[in-house]
Amino acid sequence: MEPTVRPRFQPAVHKSAVAEKIRRPQTTYWQNVWNRLRKNLLALTGLILIVVIALISFLGPMISPYQYNEQDLEYGRNLPPSVEHWFGTDDLGRDVFVRVCEGGKISLTIGLAAALIDLCIGVIYGGIAGYRGGRTDEIMMRIVDVLWGLPYLLTVILLMVIMPPGITTIILALTVTGWLNMARLVRGQILQLKEQEFVLAAKTLGAGTGRLLFRHLLPNTSGPILIMLTLTVPSAIFAEAFLSFLGLGVQAPIASWGTMINDALITVLSGEWWRLFFPALFLCLTMLAFNAFGDGLRDALDPKMRK
Amino acid sequence: MLKYFIKRFVQMILTLWVIATVTFFMMKAIPGDPFSDERKLPAQVVANLRAHYHLDDPVPVQYLNYMANLLRFDFGPSIKYETRSINEMIAEGFPVSAQLGAQALVCAVVAGLLLGIVAALRHNRPVDYLAMVLAVLGISIPGFVLGPLLQKVLGVEWELLPVATWDGFSSTIMPTLALAALPLATITRLIRSSMVEVLTQDYIRTARAKGLPPFLVISRHTLRNAILPVVTILGPLAVGILTGSFVIENIFSIPGIGKYFVESINNRDYPLIMGITLFYSVLLVGVNFAVDLAYRWIDPRIGLGKREGN
Numbered sequence A: 001m002e003p004t005v006r007p008r009f010q011p012a013v014h015k016s017a018v019a020e021k022i023r024r025p026q027t028t029y030w031q032n033v034w035n036r037l038r039k040n041l042l043a044l045t046g047l048i049l050i051v052v053i054a055l056i057s058f059l060g061p062m063i064s065p066y067q068y069n070e071q072d073l074e075y076g077r078n079l080p081p082s083v084e085h086w087f088g089t090d091d092l093g094r095d096v097f098v099r100v101c102e103g104g105k106i107s108l109t110i111g112l113a114a115a116l117i118d119l120c121i122g123v124i125y126g127g128i129a130g131y132r133g134g135r136t137d138e139i140m141m142r143i144v145d146v147l148w149g150l151p152y153l154l155t156v157i158l159l160m161v162i163m164p165p166g167i168t169t170i171i172l173a174l175t176v177t178g179w180l181n182m183a184r185l186v187r188g189q190i191l192q193l194k195e196q197e198f199v200l201a202a203k204t205l206g207a208g209t210g211r212l213l214f215r216h217l218l219p220n221t222s223g224p225i226l227i228m229l230t231l232t233v234p235s236a237i238f239a240e241a242f243l244s245f246l247g248l249g250v251q252a253p254i255a256s257w258g259t260m261i262n263d264a265l266i267t268v269l270s271g272e273w274w275r276l277f278f279p280a281l282f283l284c285l286t287m288l289a290f291n292a293f294g295d296g297l298r299d300a301l302d303p304k305m306r307k
Numbered sequence B: 001m002l003k004y005f006i007k008r009f010v011q012m013i014l015t016l017w018v019i020a021t022v023t024f025f026m027m028k029a030i031p032g033d034p035f036s037d038e039r040k041l042p043a044q045v046v047a048n049l050r051a052h053y054h055l056d057d058p059v060p061v062q063y064l065n066y067m068a069n070l071l072r073f074d075f076g077p078s079i080k081y082e083t084r085s086i087n088e089m090i091a092e093g094f095p096v097s098a099q100l101g102a103q104a105l106v107c108a109v110v111a112g113l114l115l116g117i118v119a120a121l122r123h124n125r126p127v128d129y130l131a132m133v134l135a136v137l138g139i140s141i142p143g144f145v146l147g148p149l150l151q152k153v154l155g156v157e158w159e160l161l162p163v164a165t166w167d168g169f170s171s172t173i174m175p176t177l178a179l180a181a182l183p184l185a186t187i188t189r190l191i192r193s194s195m196v197e198v199l200t201q202d203y204i205r206t207a208r209a210k211g212l213p214p215f216l217v218i219s220r221h222t223l224r225n226a227i228l229p230v231v232t233i234l235g236p237l238a239v240g241i242l243t244g245s246f247v248i249e250n251i252f253s254i255p256g257i258g259k260y261f262v263e264s265i266n267n268r269d270y271p272l273i274m275g276i277t278l279f280y281s282v283l284l285v286g287v288n289f290a291v292d293l294a295y296r297w298i299d300p301r302i303g304l305g306k307r308e309g310n
Helices: A029-039 A041-063 A096-132 A134-148 A152-162 A167-193 A197-204 A209-220 A222-246 A257-263 A273-301 B002-029 B043-052 B059-071 B086-121 B126-140 B143-157 B170-199 B202-209 B214-226 B228-232 B234-251 B257-267 B270-298
Strands: none
Touching: A029 A041, A029 A273, A041 A096, A041 A273, A096 A134, A096 A167, A096 A209, A096 A222, A096 A257, A096 A273, A134 A167, A134 B002, A152 A167, A152 A222, A152 B002, A152 B234, A152 B270, A167 A209, A167 A222, A197 A209, A209 A222, A222 A257, A222 A273, A222 B143, A222 B234, A257 A273, A257 B143, A273 B126, A273 B143, B002 B059, B002 B270, B086 B126, B086 B170, B086 B214, B086 B234, B086 B257, B086 B270, B126 B170, B143 B170, B143 B234, B170 B214, B170 B228, B170 B234, B202 B214, B214 B228, B228 B234, B228 B270, B234 B257, B234 B270, B257 B270
């Protein structure tokens, strides 16, 4: 017999294939990170600022008609900012804008080079220590512990004093003890990861040491490594400016933000503010940008940490 | 605890030995000796000078002598300031540097704690954002930029404070501020994030639920647990203040060790550079040692939960 009232609802047909279907497009780990990073205003500003500063530093000297070491001792000394000299000139008649760009090139190069070298040494050293474990790890980490006690900037100053000045020397001095951080981080991560099941699975399937390390272990630590890398850059830039400020960094006539600030210290009293202001502004903005970006990256990579 | 103490102590001695040995051989590695580039001296005078400074002994003997002197805290003579030993210069400059450093540290800890606590309690509100902006600025603005800025504004434009002297309390304000900015910002960030974390714990809810006044909840239950990370970074903070003092003392013409150090770098007075580096290294390694022990003493969970070596 037909029911008098037709049922308005009907049971859905259960099809396991449909139920299991994923409706949204899958996002990878890095897409997730990028999505979170994109929403972080501060981090995004930092990233844009880094790009802008890099563009100005590397393209500025091409636009400007002046050279960083071009002097105009007769008419061009201590000119305030104008259409001709955007950031004014210094006491030797050199264009401050071009010198700030030149300093930016050096700072960014040193920051990136130091960070990358730290990365290479730290990953290899920490990777071996963490992967081999046992006695090897014990010995390697004792060495790190002893070197860890060395005060960073004091060591760098000491090295700079005895080595011939120059950009290569600065990078070298910064990385002599700079890789310790990275080595400790990588070693700790690998030590943790290598006990996990996916490593065992890979081993069972016949993966060799190299494949295990570079295909399985290191990619899984790339997040913390990336954060460390981003935060190493501003500390290297700071160290370079600090050394140049002390007279140990790049030598005249090459411009560096540190040397420019040091040369301009007398203007606190004499009043040519632009000589101090522009290099200081660029230095602070660069540090700010990298720090903000690094912080944002940390939040984006580890959403649990975010409050 | 005793086992850890001994282990850390041995490690500290090793670190110091590495520093001393490396500095010694660096001194030897510099081409020529301090008298080779002086104005033309008769060969006999140079020989006498070298004998006076024991530079004519074989290197291993020099090394042993140097180490023996270090064990007696004797850093040897300076070469530019002929009549004064490095010990005298340290004795003269260190009290000044220590006063400045201590002022900066106290200022950074007190202000950093206050700012961090307020930021955590007003989490994600304007006060919090303001504190965080200040903290990021403090981390990004180096002392050698902040120093001249303060001089320009407070000293030259507004004429509130003396620009660059070391005479009385008012002259210490600006250098202290310039030196304290970085550690202050670091402490603020640290205490804020650890306070925010502690505030979500169950025991805080319990404390509130049993009707404890908010002040006691903060001081007794939150801060006590949140302050631990600050203890761990006291070592790095001391390092930062110390290296910061090199430039700050120079900018503000303060007669401390930092000023001697920068002068010695510019004069290439190697024994003085090495001596001060060594002195500061001993100090810093000692501070780190003390902080490590203090941390274990304050927080008994460490060392039980975490296996040593991790």
